Amino acid sequence: MFWNLPYISVVLLTLIGISIIILKKNLIKIFMGVNILTSAVNLFIIAVGYRDGGIAPIYTNAPSTNMVLPTPQALCLTSIVIGVATTALLLTFAMLLYRTYGTTDVDKIRELRE
Amino acid sequence: MITDFLLHHTPALLVAVPLLGAFLTPIIGRISPIVRKIWVMGTMTLTSAIAVLLVYLVYTRGTFVYVFGALTPGLAIPPDSGGIPIRIIFTVDPMGAFMDLIVAVVGFCVILYSLSGDEKRTGLHYFYTLFLLLITSVLGMVSTGDLFNFFVFIEISSLASAGLVAFSVEQGRAVEAGLKYFMISTMGGIFLLFAIGILYGQYNALNIAMIAERMQFTSLDKIALVLMVVALAMKCGAVPLHFWTPDAYSLAPSTITAMLVVVSQASLYGLFRFVFTLYNLTLNYVTIGWVIIILGVLSMVIGVTMAIPQKDVKRLMAYHAVSQTGYMLLGVGVGLAVLGNQAALDTYGFIAIEGGLFHIINHALYKGLLFLTAGAIIYRIGTRDLNKMGGLGHSMKYTMIFFMIGALAIAGIPPFNGFASKLLIYESVYLFNPLLAIIAMVVSILTLASFVKVFHSIFMGPTLPEYSKVREAPPAMLIGMGILAVLIIAFGFFPQLVVDSLVAPAAHALINQGSYISAILGGA
Numbered sequence: 001m002f003w004n005l006p007y008i009s010v011v012l013l014t015l016i017g018i019s020i021i022i023l024k025k026n027l028i029k030i031f032m033g034v035n036i037l038t039s040a041v042n043l044f045i046i047a048v049g050y051r052d053g054g055i056a057p058i059y060t061n062a063p064s065t066n067m068v069l070p071t072p073q074a075l076c077l078t079s080i081v082i083g084v085a086t087t088a089l090l091l092t093f094a095m096l097l098y099r100t101y102g103t104t105d106v107d108k109i110r111e112l113r114e
Numbered sequence: 115m116i117t118d119f120l121l122h123h124t125p126a127l128l129v130a131v132p133l134l135g136a137f138l139t140p141i142i143g144r145i146s147p148i149v150r151k152i153w154v155m156g157t158m159t160l161t162s163a164i165a166v167l168l169v170y171l172v173y174t175r176g177t178f179v180y181v182f183g184a185l186t187p188g189l190a191i192p193p194d195s196g197g198i199p200i201r202i203i204f205t206v207d208p209m210g211a212f213m214d215l216i217v218a219v220v221g222f223c224v225i226l227y228s229l230s231g232d233e234k235r236t237g238l239h240y241f242y243t244l245f246l247l248l249i250t251s252v253l254g255m256v257s258t259g260d261l262f263n264f265f266v267f268i269e270i271s272s273l274a275s276a277g278l279v280a281f282s283v284e285q286g287r288a289v290e291a292g293l294k295y296f297m298i299s300t301m302g303g304i305f306l307l308f309a310i311g312i313l314y315g316q317y318n319a320l321n322i323a324m325i326a327e328r329m330q331f332t333s334l335d336k337i338a339l340v341l342m343v344v345a346l347a348m349k350c351g352a353v354p355l356h357f358w359t360p361d362a363y364s365l366a367p368s369t370i371t372a373m374l375v376v377v378s379q380a381s382l383y384g385l386f387r388f389v390f391t392l393y394n395l396t397l398n399y400v401t402i403g404w405v406i407i408i409l410g411v412l413s414m415v416i417g418v419t420m421a422i423p424q425k426d427v428k429r430l431m432a433y434h435a436v437s438q439t440g441y442m443l444l445g446v447g448v449g450l451a452v453l454g455n456q457a458a459l460d461t462y463g464f465i466a467i468e469g470g471l472f473h474i475i476n477h478a479l480y481k482g483l484l485f486l487t488a489g490a491i492i493y494r495i496g497t498r499d500l501n502k503m504g505g506l507g508h509s510m511k512y513t514m515i516f517f518m519i520g521a522l523a524i525a526g527i528p529p530f531n532g533f534a535s536k537l538l539i540y541e542s543v544y545l546f547n548p549l550l551a552i553i554a555m556v557v558s559i560l561t562l563a564s565f566v567k568v569f570h571s572i573f574m575g576p577t578l579p580e581y582s583k584v585r586e587a588p589p590a591m592l593i594g595m596g597i598l599a600v601l602i603i604a605f606g607f608f609p610q611l612v613v614d615s616l617v618a619p620a621a622h623a624l625i626n627q628g629s630y631i632s633a634i635l636g637g638a
Contacts, residue, residue, distance in 0.1 A: 034300055037304050041307045044308065045311045048314060085269075086296075089277065093293040097289050100286030109286075109290055111287050
């Protein structure tokens with residue numbers, strides 16, 4: 001049971017993230033939801049790659065135990081970097097919208113819905 | 115020496131050249147606007163030339179496998195890796211090459227058009243940086259053979275295209291549209307990454323061929339499939355996830371809209387690639403086929419009915435883009451629904467897939483042309499409202515001709531290219547289920563009706579006093595549109611040639627999972 005904890009957290013974080021995105025009206029809060037969702041995916045990838053008692057895959061004089069494949073960590077790093085770029089662009093949009101409309105409430109920013 | 119280098123490293127150069135060009139644009143663009151134009155045009159020409167060379171190589175020699183960082187570019191499986199492809203691999207099979215060709219042709223015409231069409235904007239260095247980045251990402255998406263790499267490219271395309279949609283930041287609405295598009299893309303990206311994580315956890319691989327070979331279709335794989343289909347359907351703008359399309363397409367600069375059409379097609383390619391290559395016969399192809407067919411029919415009908423009452427010319431065209439995406443989904447969906455039934459696949463399934471794929475290239479050409487003509491009109495008269503236009507046929511003759519070509523092609527009137535691909539879809543879908551074919555034909559007629567109305571309100575009638583000084587669009591814009599128009603007519607006159615030489619190999623590559631796997635893993 002205990003070793004399933006990361007996966008349970010992933011499910012919880014996903015649910016929290018999605019519900020924030022759907023329910024909240026403030027743009028900044030919605031972006032926080034996006035970030036929580038991204039963290040859930042990152043945690044998931046890391047949890048998938050975890051091996052109990054595994055060692056770093058350095059082959060020189062390595063003892064014959066499980067080695068951890070470094071790919072998930074690499075994926076997670078890439079995903080974090082992409083997440084930073086995404087957040088930066090999202091916040092830029094929020095700033096520009098605030099300048100035009102004077103609010104970050106999604107219900108008031110709806111010029112497009114004719 | 116140099117030709118040898120080119121022939122061995124084509125897929126890498128395909129992505130490296132526009133990427134380098136993109137990030138050097140802000141520096142080189144500082145010298146003068148002329149230098150910037152030459153640089154951007156040169157980069158795009160080189161990229162298109164490389165893409166065409168790659169397409170030629172793939173169609174004559176078969177699937178091109180390029181391994182980044184390997185001893186030799188073709189060495190997919192290092193001898194000491196135990197039979198696992200560990201590096202990032204580009205796998206360009208005829209299907210991918212087909213998409214590369216679309217990006218190369220449309221990208222070239224759009225950039226040429228953009229040199230005059232966008233010159234009034236400010237911040238052009240960054241505009242072209244993002245533009246070339248967008249082209250890089252789309253080329254990468256359709257060439258890569260690695261799931262995570264696909265995710266990275268799709269995220270680059272989201273970032274670049276959201277930035278470009280919102281490029282006119284002084285308009286609040288453009289930013290709103292950009293935000294909407296970006297939220298959808300980001301959510302799609304997160305879903306896709308979840309799916310990739312699930313597949314990686316089960317099969318310890320990211321290479322599409324490797325996963326395809328090990329595919330078990332457990333319940334986790336089903337979840338991954340659903341996540342991927344939802345993510346890519348969002349990105350390609352199929353109903354019911356189409357709500358971002360009209361906003362993003364209508365508020366982006368026209369050149370960007372033409373390119374966004376290609377980005378959507380690349381997402382469509384991703385959808386087809388995952389369904390056909392990653393899962394193929396292991397999935398419940400009848401159910402998934404019908405899901406895609408229903409998505410397609412809904413997109414066709416809802417897209418066209420929403421298009422008819424629109425007042426904004428680009429918004430109207432955007433709804434038609436949704437509707438046309440439906441045809442591609444319908445064609446390929448019918449092919450998927452009969453994938454396991456060899457007799458049905460031979461009689462009509464394969465033709466349906468051919469029709470769907472042929473429609474992808476045709477759509478990219480005529481929709482690109484239509485958005486560019488809309489852009490030329492907006493460039494000259496400064497409004498997008500159809501009710502305020504009129505009588506432009508007197509002053510913008512060439513634009514009118516190009517618009518007519520595009521409109522007749524989208525409505526499926528012979529001898530233009532839309533007719534050729536729609537005929538393939540009608541014929542084959544009729545054998546599968548007559549009702550679907552009838553719906554497709556009715557949608558086509560409604561499309562024609564809608565475009566007749568648009569044509570009438572833009573070009574017909576006496577010259578309006580406020581537009582008496584309107585001149586024809588600048589030459590660069592006309593040449594860009596002209597190339598697309600010539601291709602539309604050429605594809606319409608020689609459809610059989612195009613289908614046999616371009617589309618059929620792509621369709622074969624799409625349904626033949628074994629050849630994709632063996633290109634990487636070797637053996638049978």
